[in-house]
Amino acid sequence: MGKRRVRITPYIIGGLIVIFVVMALLVNATPLGASNVWLRVFFGISALNFTLRASVPLILGAMSGILCERTGIINIGIEGMMLAGAFAAFVAKTGTNDWPLMNSLLFGVAAALAVGGAMGWLHALFSIRYRMDQIISGTVLIILATGVSSYLFNRDAVAEGKFGSIAIPGLSQIPVLGEVLFSNPPLTYTALILVVVIHIALFYTKWGLRSRACGEHPRAADTVGINVNRFRYMNTIIGGMLAGLAGGFLVLEAVGQFQEGMTAGRGFISLAAMIFGNWMPFGAMGAALLFGYTQALQNELLLAGVTTVPRQFVSMIPYVVTIVAVSGFVGRVRAPAAEGKVYETEGGSE
Amino acid sequence: MNVSSLRRIGQMLLIPILAVFSALIVGALVMWIFGDDPLAAYRGLLDGAFGSARAWSTTIRKMTPLILTGLSVAVAFKAGLFNIGASGQFIIGTVCSVAVGVNFEGLPAVIHLPLALLAGIAGGMMWGFIPGALKVFTGAHEVIVTIMLNYVASLFAGWTVYAGGTQGQTPGPLWDATAGPISRTPEVFLNARIPWIFGDPYRVHWGVALALAVAILMWWVIFKTTLGFATRTVGANNKAARYAGINVKWITILTMMIAGGLAGLAGAIETLGLNHRFAPEFTGSVGFDGITVALLGQTNPIGVVLSAFLLGALDAGGARMQFNSGVSADIIQIIQALVLIFVAAPTIIRQIYRIRKPSDQVETTVFSSGWGR
Numbered sequence A: 001m002g003k004r005r006v007r008i009t010p011y012i013i014g015g016l017i018v019i020f021v022v023m024a025l026l027v028n029a030t031p032l033g034a035s036n037v038w039l040r041v042f043f044g045i046s047a048l049n050f051t052l053r054a055s056v057p058l059i060l061g062a063m064s065g066i067l068c069e070r071t072g073i074i075n076i077g078i079e080g081m082m083l084a085g086a087f088a089a090f091v092a093k094t095g096t097n098d099w100p101l102m103n104s105l106l107f108g109v110a111a112a113l114a115v116g117g118a119m120g121w122l123h124a125l126f127s128i129r130y131r132m133d134q135i136i137s138g139t140v141l142i143i144l145a146t147g148v149s150s151y152l153f154n155r156d157a158v159a160e161g162k163f164g165s166i167a168i169p170g171l172s173q174i175p176v177l178g179e180v181l182f183s184n185p186p187l188t189y190t191a192l193i194l195v196v197v198i199h200i201a202l203f204y205t206k207w208g209l210r211s212r213a214c215g216e217h218p219r220a221a222d223t224v225g226i227n228v229n230r231f232r233y234m235n236t237i238i239g240g241m242l243a244g245l246a247g248g249f250l251v252l253e254a255v256g257q258f259q260e261g262m263t264a265g266r267g268f269i270s271l272a273a274m275i276f277g278n279w280m281p282f283g284a285m286g287a288a289l290l291f292g293y294t295q296a297l298q299n300e301l302l303l304a305g306v307t308t309v310p311r312q313f314v315s316m317i318p319y320v321v322t323i324v325a326v327s328g329f330v331g332r333v334r335a336p337a338a339e340g341k342v343y344e345t346e347g348g349s350e
Numbered sequence B: 001m002n003v004s005s006l007r008r009i010g011q012m013l014l015i016p017i018l019a020v021f022s023a024l025i026v027g028a029l030v031m032w033i034f035g036d037d038p039l040a041a042y043r044g045l046l047d048g049a050f051g052s053a054r055a056w057s058t059t060i061r062k063m064t065p066l067i068l069t070g071l072s073v074a075v076a077f078k079a080g081l082f083n084i085g086a087s088g089q090f091i092i093g094t095v096c097s098v099a100v101g102v103n104f105e106g107l108p109a110v111i112h113l114p115l116a117l118l119a120g121i122a123g124g125m126m127w128g129f130i131p132g133a134l135k136v137f138t139g140a141h142e143v144i145v146t147i148m149l150n151y152v153a154s155l156f157a158g159w160t161v162y163a164g165g166t167q168g169q170t171p172g173p174l175w176d177a178t179a180g181p182i183s184r185t186p187e188v189f190l191n192a193r194i195p196w197i198f199g200d201p202y203r204v205h206w207g208v209a210l211a212l213a214v215a216i217l218m219w220w221v222i223f224k225t226t227l228g229f230a231t232r233t234v235g236a237n238n239k240a241a242r243y244a245g246i247n248v249k250w251i252t253i254l255t256m257m258i259a260g261g262l263a264g265l266a267g268a269i270e271t272l273g274l275n276h277r278f279a280p281e282f283t284g285s286v287g288f289d290g291i292t293v294a295l296l297g298q299t300n301p302i303g304v305v306l307s308a309f310l311l312g313a314l315d316a317g318g319a320r321m322q323f324n325s326g327v328s329a330d331i332i333q334i335i336q337a338l339v340l341i342f343v344a345a346p347t348i349i350r351q352i353y354r355i356r357k358p359s360d361q362v363e364t365t366v367f368s369s370g371w372g373r
Helices: A002-029 A037-043 A045-070 A078-095 A101-129 A134-152 A177-181 A186-204 A206-216 A218-223 A228-255 A266-276 A281-303 A311-332 B003-033 B038-050 B053-078 B086-101 B109-138 B142-160 B207-224 B226-236 B238-243 B248-275 B286-296 B301-325 B331-344 B346-353
Strands: B196-198
Touching: A002 A037, A037 A045, A037 A281, A045 A078, A045 A177, A045 A186, A045 A206, A045 A228, A045 A266, A045 A281, A078 A101, A078 A134, A078 A228, A078 A266, A101 A134, A101 A228, A134 B286, A134 B331, A186 A206, A186 A228, A186 A281, A206 A218, A206 A228, A218 A228, A228 A266, A266 A281, A266 A311, A266 B142, A281 A311, A311 B109, A311 B142, B003 B038, B003 B286, B003 B301, B003 B331, B003 B346, B038 B053, B038 B301, B053 B086, B053 B207, B053 B226, B053 B248, B053 B286, B053 B301, B086 B109, B086 B142, B086 B248, B086 B286, B109 B142, B109 B248, B207 B226, B207 B248, B207 B301, B226 B238, B226 B248, B238 B248, B248 B286, B286 B301, B286 B331, B301 B331, B331 B346
Parallel strands: none
Antiparallel strands: none
16 A cells, blocks of 8 residues: 555656646746736746745755755754854855955855854764754754844844846746746755755765765664764764855845844755655755745735735745645655664764 | 752752853853953843842743743653744734633633633643644654744734735734734733732732742642653653553643643733733744753753743843843843753763763653654
8 A cells, every 4th residue: 555655656746747837838938827817826937936936945954954864963953054154144245245246245155154064063063972962952053043143133234235147048048947947046056956966976976875874874884984973073064054055045145134033944844845855855855846836825925916815824835834744744754764863883982 | 858869959950050150151251252241241130130129020020931831841851742832832822812811801800811821721732732643643743843833823823913904904803903003902801811919010920820830730740640650651762651551642642732731821821911912022932942941940840940930030131231231132042042052961061060970860851763753
């Protein structure tokens, strides 16, 4: 019973994607869309663009989660790492407003990566060296990031300018597809490329095999000479950098400014995307796009002036979908086996 | 009380006390690095928390909801569950108690007030039931579900008091029609309010006594009843509990409901005792602070009361600190995070102060058993 269900799932998902793409093409490339508000809300170019934009931080957050959890570290602090990254990007950007725009923005990206990585290191330090419960360590990171970013936030500072779209010559001329996929700001491309890179790195390199071994059976990994905790440190730091980049995206590409608590649960939705996507980079990206789509729907419904449903209920959609996704799929996916457990080498700690 | 039990209590208190002390030191360093004056800040903090009768009353007022949200998180910890959802349960409790409090005019106080409090508890229990049941029946991890429910709760509460919009949006069911464009509820009827112990300007209400009574009740339930024993067994070793014939599923759901009910009661007490109405900006961070309270109190109800007092004092002193010394009250949150680090990783404290680990140290519950297995 269970096995059969697993086998048809890809066909259902594939079928839905095909229907979706056909609808999107019909609505945007033919007069069909002009006649019906609901079709525009669900399949319009603006909904598709918003989906991608809303998904980027979720994709990066989910990649962060995958890297950490594949080596056995539960990372519930993605939310805090994102917030820290966003704040770092904002401070770096406002500090260099007089630099040429691109340099200043790239400096912001570097700051987001560095601070995100530092948060990742902290998480690894707490959970490996000091054996703090990994879920509590993640919570600590969230509270710490919230506190520090509020304490240091200069409410008068303004970041001037943000990343603009780069149209890829040729590809961006394709109707609908070009507009949605090939004329985006740089961090969006980066996120999409990173998904491919991480997939290849995890499943087709020695590093990936070793990382996964640490998350599935650390004792066996240790026996063949892999330094389990070193891998866990490394991957948690890289994961922190990715989450930091997600925060950087929010400040440098999406919003252009910092607001207190601006991550608004994206870190947790990323975690749900990771679970939903079965700890696989492409699966998690798909789930992130789905969550992004629910956020886009919320946005489009508000823009279309649909007032029959109160806006608060529309805003609940992403959160409710997350709950449904986590409840409906967690039984059918499998987490890395050694996740959340402290690894101690034979005959002594540290 | 003999010497060995005194020593045991001393050992239990040692780590939390050193954790708070170290957090204050590191907090002072942070302030010093960023050009603030830590001595002036802490002087302001002490003055604001304990400097006068008014200060003491503020501390007690801030402590009250923290006792209950702290208990909420602590009770869940006992069963090996991490309830990050206290703030959502708090909000739903608030909304439910207000819904009763602004209706039923003319009901005598002996019925109206308990009814409003029960409504708050029931709302919180319902909000706790959802993650408990989802965990048991679908394996969804309570951390993600409770976090998502926090957002849903605050949006839902926002809708109930929504003043309506310019495009013809209908106002929410609890909106105060006399408030114009302001989103808030009317004040609850006098009969549904918790009476003052000390009225204006102190504004201390009997809710604090209720919270303390609930803490004692929870201590009794956890340590002196079969239910408490079953809960602790589930938290200590899920598999062993199942072999021992404990209904783990039921305990999980029930614990989440009790945790939710406690946070819901916190919301009800805060509304019926202090604010007398609900507006979205009243929500605050008491739900999230409950995590720090529970861990600092070593998930023991008596410890929770002590740490709620401490965090309440920090909270109460924050405003005065900012006013007196110009140091942003946000430093309090950093200090709280530091407290949490030091209590959750006692190894750090032991290394700094060179304390040996007592041999009979009870290991803290481990939650990171992966996602929903």
